[in-house]
Structures are given as structure tokens and as C-alpha cells.
Amino acid sequence: MARILALDYGKVRTGIAVTDELQLIASGLTTVETPKLLDFLGDYLQTESVERFVVGLPKQMDNSESESEVLIQEFLKKLVTKFPSIPVERQDERFTSKMAVQSMLESGLKKKKRREKALVDEISATLILQAYLNRF
Secondary structure, three states, X not given: OOEEEEEEOOOOEEEEEEEOOOOOOEEEEEEEEHHHXXXXXXXXXXXXXXXXXXXXXXXXXXXXXXXXXHHHHHHHXXXXXXXXXXXXXXXXXXXXXXXXXXXXXXXXXXXXXXXXXXXXXXXXXXXXXXXXXXXX
């Protein structure tokens, strides 16, 4: 089986998580500067088989779209154009950043490490992917 790859898309950087080949476990992969994201994905897809992309869907508490959704929609057009054979699904990402910070606290990471926004983004992508996997 191929992996599922999740993205916590951000204006500056994007957290990335992937499943194992059996699509059972979500694990953080890395964080990439957003302008370099499509190139990174192209390189990754040369060595790994990806069945689908799952992109976080930011929503407000009242279920309306977040202001960052405009940026994500622009990115999705580029993603589908560059990788037309890989379907894209969306997953609600509300609270993932807060949950990521909380998991860092609970795991005992030192304050300096918890300040790394890249790590928060990677953990958020993992939470998005795990929520997606839990739907099935």
C-alpha cells in the first residue's frame, strides 16, 4: 500500500506527516518552508508512493472558513496541477496547534524545544493525519 501524506499548510512553513505503508500509524515527517513545499513533495514522491494528500481545513468556531483558507485554496490549485494523479482530501484542523503544544508539555519537552514553531507544525500535521485515519 502507499502512504497517506498530510499537510498543516501555513504561510511561512508547512508541517508534514505520513502514515506507514499499511496506513495505520501517523508520524511526523518534517517541516518545510512553504515556498519550497512543492519541490519537497516532488522529491519525496520520487522515493515514496503516496496514495493521497490530506490538507488541514482551518475553520472558525462558528464553522465559517478561516482567513488562511484563501492561501490554502491557491496552494491546492498548484498541488493538483503538479500531482494530478494524487487525490486531495481535507480534514478539520481546529485546535491542532493547541493540542500539539499540550502534547509537547505532557511529553516533558524543555521550554526551548517547545518554542520551535516548526515542531508544532509537524505535530499538528500528525494530529490532522491521525484524525483523518480515525474517520474510517
